[in-house]
Amino acid sequence: MGCKRGTIDEVTSPCIDAGDPMSPIGLEPFPNGGIINMGAYGGTSEASKSYFGKPVCETIVAGDINGDCEINFKDFWFIALHWLGNP
Ligand SMILES: [Ca+2]
Numbered sequence: 001m002g003c004k005r006g007t008i009d010e011v012t013s014p015c016i017d018a019g020d021p022m023s024p025i026g027l028e029p030f031p032n033g034g035i036i037n038m039g040a041y042g043g044t045s046e047a048s049k050s051y052f053g054k055p056v057c058e059t060i061v062a063g064d065i066n067g068d069c070e071i072n073f074k075d076f077w078f079i080a081l082h083w084l085g086n087p
């Protein structure tokens with residue numbers, strides 16, 4: 001993996017959302033992509049925010065789990081992934 005400890009790149013970091021999908025997001029600020037970041041800051045309030053190639057939506061839509069401003073199968077996938085799961 002190209003995710004080196006201490007690498008901080010707000011936009012292109014391969015660490016963003018590269019953690020275990022089953023791990024709790026922790027304190028990652030929204031939008032956090034629905035997946036914990038890899039690296040020293042993953043799951044903390046210092047984690048890099050996910051980047052979707054467009055400005056972050058200003059209104060947080062209920063049901064938009066990963067914060068890409070759209071409610072689609074990806075959000076359902078995140079819900080299903082953690083459905084009845086142990087945090
Ligand atoms: Ca994340």
Ligand SMILES: [Ca+2]
Binds near residue numbers: 063
């Ligand atoms: Ca979404």
